[in-house]
Amino acid sequence: MVKQYLHGVYSTETPSTEPPTVTKNGVQFVVGVAPIHLAKEPKVNEIVIAESIDDVKKFLGYSDDFAFGTSESAFASFEVAKVAPVVFVNVLDPEKHVTAEKTETVTITKNGAFLKSKRALLGTVTLKSIDDSKTFIEDTDYTIAYDANYQAIIYPIASSTNLATGVEVKVTFKEVDVEAVTVSDILGGYDASTSVTTGLELVRKVYPRYAVRPDILLAPGFSQNPIIKTALEAKTANISGVFKARTFTDIDTKTAKTYEQAQSWKEDNLYTDMRNTVLWPKVKKDGKILNYSSYLAAFRSAQIANDEDNLPVESFSNKEIGVDAFVLEDGTEVYLEHEEANALNGAGIVTGLQWGGVLRSWGNNTALYPKSVVAQDRFSMVRDALDWYANSFITEFFDKVDDLTNMRLIESITDEENARLSVLVGKGRVAGAEISFSTIKNSVAQILNGQIYFDRKVAFFTPAEVIQDEVTFDPTFIETAIFG
Template sequence: MAFRHGSRVTEAPTSLMTPVVATAALPVVFGTAPINLAKTTEHVNKIVVAYSFDEAQAALGYTDDWKNYTLCEAMDAAFRLFNVAPVIFVNVLDPEKHNETSKEVVPVSNKKAIAKAKGILLDTLKVKTAEESAELKADEDYVVSFDDDGQVVIVPLIQADKLYIEFTRLAPEKVTANDIIGGSDVNTGKLQGLELLNAVFPKTGMIPGLVVAPKFSKDPMVAAVMKAKASVVNTYFRAASLSDIDTAVADVYTKANEWKNQNNYTGSNEFLGWPLLGLGEKVYHYSTQLAFRITKTAAENGDFPHVSPSNQPLQMTKMLNDAGDEIDLGPDQAELLNSQGITTALNFMGGWKCWGNRTGAFPASTDVKDIFIPVRLTHNWIANTIILTTWGKVDGPVSRRLIDSILDTMNMWFNGLQSRGVILGGRVEFKRENNPKADLIGGKIRFNYYVAEPTPAEDIENILEFDPTYYNNLFN
């Protein structure tokens, strides 16, 4: 020890930590995008974080052709309908893999020629004035751009009545369930599809809360992988998957439950919706609007996920099946779907509302943390926050100081959540019986967390009784 003489002060680290709060309901959307319309075509199997429609459009492109480009549906719902951010997008449409070469003869009218094909990759476009003539030079012999419908517009700077064009176009119809499921490239180790869920936190510092794949989630294999990946993100974190019932098969509400059970859409972290939702000419998958309804509801309640999305507004004017037939549901029919663990929409009081609190695990499961959507979301969020907050203590010396630091921090956090109404109560304990000496010597310590989240007031019974004693008021 060095020799000291005098008075001095040293600083010790604060024993009470600040909780690192996990993102309550961060949506991660997997699908296809018209990247030929983007500023660059590089965003293939990459994480794109967008805080606005313009950001998403610049990175991924946009078109109203949602049947082929499913991420555009999510962009529209997130930023135009519900106005929530951030949203994470993963495009699996690869122009090197999902493409098709083609030719066209395009007439020149009003000094411009408009190609019929969509999805044309401009860097592959070849323009000629005749089939056997020399290729024209861009910006010298013609200029090219996209119109609002995503079609190529060629303006010749030379005399021409028609143009012969060759090109490679995106072929979104070639994207399969396997592309959404993805995996790891054997040669490069690059992650693809749903495997990229594990790259979200290391890359962005945000934990996925909701996993969505419009259109593709009605494929049982895709839904099964979504459910599995969401339950164990980066080994430690938890998320929920949002899936759709196939309305081509379950075209009426009485078929929805049979389809759900036959295809095993019964996960405790799986939220299942039926049918399709229409707004004017646009058609949304239920999972798309449910995802951003959940995100917006959390944002409206302090970024806490304890409030149910049920009985909250959806952006729609009608319900549809895959054939385009309009669907009408009354409260009793919607209640039947809810009793089967299926969320739907109801236009009964105050316009169109999300209707249903139950996860796919209901009614087979009776565990409260597994059958209510807001309880499941809050449970996931609390678990993720515990990991984030206590991770900094890993590899610290096993001491009373470390134990008290975790106990004090997390108990104060629970008290704060209780005062805000996020939970009914919560506590953390360090129990002797759960921490034998052999484990402590081996560097293992255990904390027991106890928490109770509020369940949604799903059934309010008001008992009305005739009271004849009030006839005495006639004599007052």
């Protein structure tokens, strides 16, 4: 491609973009596969803190092919929900997850030639004549790059005496192979011999390294796998040794195509953890089909980001979430009746409902329901709030660790925490809360051993799931209306 010669005055226009809302609570951690062949500075099994879609494009690549789960989450978070940051870990390794060599035949024109493949690894591309008698040299005979539509274009170099326009050439290449990514790749692990951490295990490295606390764990396109689900659930209970989180997981809509099958699938595959929100079916937005987990997680993160106190105390149920349809894997649209959607809620599944012409998220229950009907176990918003309450105490008072154990320390913790909580209670965000220093739990022996204990009590509001009235027909109103 001939470089344009510039001489004169030029002007360009940058399209306006709405900046995302930045949040400290409700940050998503997404482990999955990225279109790494499109990235400028590809990251494999590394933590990427993305503040915008540009960060995603730079380090992970971005594609409208949502077989790449990181692109799906990036679309939901940055293009739809407008929330940041999002923490990503890509496990697709272009050195490992590649197909066998493939071949296409294209005709070279002065405007270039497009490859049909949108997954070609440019570093593996070879151009030859149809009869294999000539091999063309990159940057001497041609250049190759991806355009804005994620298509690879081969441009002939005008100065080449080897490659002419108007001729057919044979292009061989390898593709990144999404299907080659295994459960083990997503789970990752820690190699003691190299001190290298990979996959989901990197979640414990996020806060120590970046001071960003992951609150919502996702594996888009993989959370339908019970092994991945179990690993996600296990991580939510203890991140970096201290923090709590939640996960959003999906029911496989290729197998569970009806709301009855979704209920059976959940039970058969043991999706029953209190920090898990299980979702069915998928969603459609701007012509793209997404896992419901990716979409609702982005919505939840934005909901928390836009909360006046950055708290997860509001429900995400019965909210207009801006989707175009609820669908199955094959695009078949799903329209649930109210009772059908309620049946899913009763099985601990969050779904979607069209009501009054509005498509809404529908359901407050965690995956543990109906095995537990206790508020802190069953209601997602209460579970989120309790975990925030625990996490915030840790971050708020970590700097006081190793201070002198005296009354000044004890009073500073109780006074600061009670003052913080009283503000939230006064605003109606929290039903009630208090912290006290227990003389019963703090013996001299424990204090001499460097340990002090506080008692904290809290209550968060539950969702008004049922609003009911009783109507009585009263004939006396007729008498009054007619006779006064």
